[in-house]
Amino acid sequence: MPTHYQGTEGEKRALDAFIKLNRSVSALNGQLLPHLQREFSLTESQLGVLEALYHLGPLQQGQLCQKILRSGSNVTTVVDNLERGGLVRRERDATDRRIQIVQLTEHGRKVIAEALPVHVARITALLGRLSTDEQDQLGRLCKKLGSAEKG
Amino acid sequence: MPTHYQGTEGEKRALDAFIKLNRSVSALNGQLLPHLQREFSLTESQLGVLEALYHLGPLQQGQLCQKILRSGSNVTTVVDNLERGGLVRRERDATDRRIQIVQLTEHGRKVIAEALPVHVARITALLGRLSTDEQDQLGRLCKKLGSAEKG
DNA sequence: CGAATATATTTCGACATCGAAACATTCGAC
């Protein structure tokens, strides 16, 4: 997978790492998400929302935005779809009626409780291509890289 | 950014690396793609297509699928949009009329020739948070991780 | 040749995603 880009050494090195980083994520998701869809009819975003609610309890939509790192309009859409499927419920905050509080339904709780261990086991299996040291190393590098100070 | 997941040590380690990997890609793209959109009116996929055509010359849509790692129906959509914007042109292969050959227009060539160096410079700047050794290390780990043998 | 099969692309329906604009509600200043 050559880079094709004629640039400085520094650019070639950075671009090479960047491409491999992106491809690794694509490859992992390509092996995870179809399972999630077929077995639990869940998308990645839906899993993210359910997981946040499962571990943190009812949340405002704005809080969900921060948790899953998506825009407000996107959270509206994802929660719409989850609500239609009966996995979550929306409720207006009594004291501040601008706020929508989202919480799991019983069905939603059952689904995420069942899906999560399976999903995590699959992730663990895929990450098993790296040694434990390498996994730690990768986490460290990604964390350093992702700490956005604005560019 | 705690993991919240109660699992084995191996699961916690894998999940932690996985989450940081995903977030780093989100963070980088979050700093790259808005620029690309504002300055050149290009999406990530459009850039991928234009770059492939720029470096490899005219390609069949099926070949584009492999280059940008997306489904056939997606490539149809992305090429539709590029064609509508006058950046690429489609042409039926003369000997096998099932095949669509996609190539840059003069305008498309100008746009990608201008956008690519700017984009690469930005990537290089962002990757500069890591030393050159760390960039190589990251590339190596991601490559190993992404080498999908089917899961 | 002609039918079955294979290959390349498009269409369709669903979901994700963003930013901008609209809307609803609350808060702050006067």
Added chain:
DNA sequence: GTCGAATGTTTCGATGTCGAAATATATTCG
């Protein structure tokens, strides 16, 4: 208390993304 700014959410329009089904063309084999 009311009006304007701030905050939380939704709507809208555009693009991306997938898989399944449809379509178009080519190939193979009897």
